[in-house]
Amino acid sequence: MKTKVELRHLRYFAAVADTCHFGRAARLLHMAQSALSSAIRQLEDELGVSLLARTTRQVRLTPAGEFFLGEARRILQGVDLGIRGVRLIGEGHLGLVRVGFTGASTVAHLPAVLQAIKRRLPEIKVEIHNDLSTSLQCDRLRDGTLDIGILHAPLTGDGLDAKVIGSESLIVVVPAGHRLAGKSVVTMADLRDEDFVTCREVDSAVSRLVLRGCLDAGFTPRERHGASSTATVLALIAGGLGIGVVPASAGGLPMPGIICRELTGVASVRLALAWRKSQVAPMMSAVLAALDEITSVPRPLANG
Known part of the structure; x- marks a missing residue:
């Protein structure tokens, strides 16, 4: 036969155990002392063991009660956490x-x-x-x-x-020592004779802007090397394989051997x-x- 213990029994028992007093526990629970005493008796009858030793002056936990208090607190904490989690999920906060x-x-x-x-x-x-x-x-x-x-x-x-x-504006990245490294601002026309290192991407917004900027400057870019990531593009440039036009945020990547310069003649992305x-x-x-x-x-x- 299954033991029937309800969450309310655990909360009632924990309140009595914490206060060691039925009257104070009843006030905390906003219930009559007689109803609380009856509920604790029901719990003890259901478990078949005394959880509290009662005298006219005090209430104290029995050894079984001390063990059960720890388990009751663990269960109640788990239930409270579960309720909080469900509410947070329902509100979109978890x-x-x-x-x-x-x-x-x-x-x-x-x-x-x-x-x-x-x-x-x-x-x-x-x-x-x-x-x-x-x-x-x-x-x-x-x-x-x-x-x-x-x-x-x-x-x-x-x-x-x-x-x-x-x-985000586009910038030009060149190898250290490149002829354009000494310029504070580079134009698209300055890139006419350069080999471009590009990032391979289908329907790339950056690539379209670069191509448009080159065409407006009167030339078609020579795309000699490609890479799958911005970091690899910068590494290839540092290795002297060409120059690149990338979003300005790429200038924040730590990469020795490259110089970043402002670029005019190309739209922002x-x-x-x-x-x-x-x-x-x-x-x-x-x-x-x-x-x-x-x-x-x-x-x-x-x-x-």
Whole structure:
């Protein structure tokens, strides 16, 4: 036959054990002392053991009562934590959010994203997926393996919502000792005879802007080397394989052997916050609201 012990019995018993007094415990529980005494008797009858030793002057725990008090507190704490967790989830204040960043935007924008979420949603855990191309982020947002994307507009494909959160200028990166390293500002026309190191990405917004800037300057870029990440592009440039045009945030990546310079004659790239249209979970609504304050923060160029 199963023992029938209710949560209220555990709360009543813990209150009596903490106060060692039925009258004070009854007042804390906002119930009649007689009802409390009856409930504790029911609990002891159900367990088949005395939990409290009662005299006219005091109430104290029996050895069985001392053991049961520890178990009762553990169970009550677990129930309270479970109730709090369920409520937080229902309100969108508890869970895991997976955030993707494109290229070097992690360096520039990750602190602001983390601070915004922590300030409004301290119980939310954040999982970072960095150096993902815009097209890959769009694919992963659609298949549900990412929740939020920080990427370059425009988006690729459909099924996504986005808002532009700022813009980022493009800079030129050259090897140390390069002829352009001595200039404070470089023009697109200055790059006419250079070999370009590019980041391979389908439908890259940066690549389109660079191509347009080169064509406007009267030449077609010589794309001699490609890489799968911004960090690798910078490494190839440091190795003397060419120059690169990248978002300004890439200037914050630690890479010896490169020089970053301002670049004119090319448009800025738009930075956007993207998410899946069908995403209606309370947590996502809360996270998007927390990220409303995110805007682009200008970064100084890294000087060589």
